[in-house]
Amino acid sequence: MREVMTHTVLPDSALSPTASAPRCESVESRPSGDWRLEELVEAVRRGAPGAAEELWSSQARRLIRAAVALGVSIEEAEDVVQETLLSAFRSFHRFDRSKASFQVWTHRILVNGTSNWHRARRRLRMALAQLGGQQREASFLLPDEVLAAQEAKRTLDRLTADLSPVRRRVWVMTQVSGLSMRETAEALGMREATVRSHLRHARAALAHAASGKEKP
Amino acid sequence: MNGQDNPLLRAVDELTEFVKTPRPPHDLAWEMKRRKSGKKAYSWTIAATLLAGLALIGVRSLRERPRPAGTPVFPQFVVERLRVRGAAVRPEVMEVAGAGALVLVMPPLRGDVGPKHATPPATALLGGPIVLAQP
Numbered sequence: 636m637r638e639v640m641t642h643t644v645l646p647d648s649a650l651s652p653t654a655s656a657p658r659c660e661s662v663e664s665r666p667s668g669d670w671r672l673e674e675l676v677e678a679v680r681r682g683a684p685g686a687a688e689e690l691w692s693s694q695a696r697r698l699i700r701a702a703v704a705l706g707v708s709i710e711e712a713e714d715v716v717q718e719t720l721l722s723a724f725r726s727f728h729r730f731d732r733s734k735a736s737f738q739v740w741t742h743r744i745l746v747n748g749t750s751n752w753h754r755a756r757r758r759l760r761m762a763l764a765q766l767g768g769q770q771r772e773a774s775f776l777l778p779d780e781v782l783a784a785q786e787a788k789r790t791l792d793r794l795t796a797d798l799s800p801v802r803r804r805v806w807v808m809t810q811v812s813g814l815s816m817r818e819t820a821e822a823l824g825m826r827e828a829t830v831r832s833h834l835r836h837a838r839a840a841l842a843h844a845a846s847g848k849e850k851p
Numbered sequence: 852m853n854g855q856d857n858p859l860l861r862a863v864d865e866l867t868e869f870v871k872t873p874r875p876p877h878d879l880a881w882e883m884k885r886r887k888s889g890k891k892a893y894s895w896t897i898a899a900t901l902l903a904g905l906a907l908i909g910v911r912s913l914r915e916r917p918r919p920a921g922t923p924v925f926p927q928f929v930v931e932r933l934r935v936r937g938a939a940v941r942p943e944v945m946e947v948a949g950a951g952a953l954v955l956v957m958p959p960l961r962g963d964v965g966p967k968h969a970t971p972p973a974t975a976l977l978g979g980p981i982v983l984a985q986p
Contacts (some may be wrong), residue, residue, distance in 0.1 A: 682880070684880075687875065687879045687880055687883065688875045688879060691875035691879065692872070692875065695872045695873055696867075696872055699867055699870050699872065700863060700864070700867045703863055703866045703867050703870065704863045709866050709869045709870050712867075712870045713870050713871050713872075713873050714873075716873055717873035720873065720875075721876070721882070724879060724882060724883055725882055725883065727883055728883075780869060783865060784865070784866060784869050787861075787862040787863075787865040787866045788862070788866060790858055790859070790861075790862040791859065791862040791863065791866065794858065794859045794862070795859070810860070811860065811863060841859060845858060845859070
């Protein structure tokens with residue numbers, strides 16, 4: 636069951652090569668479930684029974700979507716998100732609501748987790764290359780699902796091939812996770828103006844990739 | 852609104868569909884509490900490790916303390932001088948290879964050797980496990 640996400644979507648026109656200046660106001664809107672999230676966080680802090688589990692469930696799907704968009708394989712996205720949430724809950728006592736929202740906080744942990752994942756992946760690939768082997772994903776999908784997943788993965792890789800890791804993160808935070816510019820800046824530890832700049836470049840790169848033209 | 856009209860978001864959505872949602876662990880609340888007191892437990896662990904380390908160093912330094920020259924490593928098995936039937940003897944220990952035994956030979960001292968002392972050297976067989984000290 637797909638969870639209804641609160642993110643704003645980049646329209647096709649924005650992906651076209653002639654797309655004008657980024658419409659930053661579209662990503663400034665706060666997710667509608669924020670007040671609920673705040674209540675949940677407060678309940679967890681009070682130690683209300685079941686609140687931690689509910690908070691976990693409310694964030695898991697959103698983080699999976701972000702992890703997949705950040706390039707984590709579908710075989711390992713579940714593990715990466717589980718580690719992210721476990722890490723967040725274990726250090727919940729250090730979470731300061733006045734500095735960042737829970738969502739921003741978990742996204743910050745997720746970004747670190749995916750960076751580690753990519754690093755470990757690179758090392759594994761290098762080690763396998765030296766040994767003359769190759770990596771095989773442990774597939775748990777049905778044959779027709781494998782084809783669909785491979786096709787979607789190819790599309791994702793093709794469109795994001797020219798995105799730098801930083802711009803990809805900015806794009807994922809704002810467009811996939813629906814964080815505002817300010818929240819994205821907090822999550823990635825950069826200035827808001829820098830986020831805007833990265834997003835503008837990311838949109839241009841994605842539009843170029845979507846148009847199917849060769850890179851000049 | 853969803854990503855159906857955006858190829859990239861559509862790909863992300865399709866891939867996300869294949870990923871199972873991780874369930875919260877049954878002991879999530881316990882994990883949080885455990886982590887809360889983690890710093891305290893961590894300090895205790897460090898203190899206990901330090902104490903154990905110090906104790907180990909103490910024991911080792913006692914065992915391996917410098918000995919005066921000539922002090923045997925296994926003093927309980929070293930006999931320096933015996934008196935047998937009123938005569939001082941200097942015992943010698945010989946290993947019986949493969950027998951797991953030592954022979955303690957106690958020849959009389961030089962001053963006790965002579966026609967009047969026709970007593971053969973006393974010997975004793977020491978049984979049991981043999982641990983020979985390194986010279």
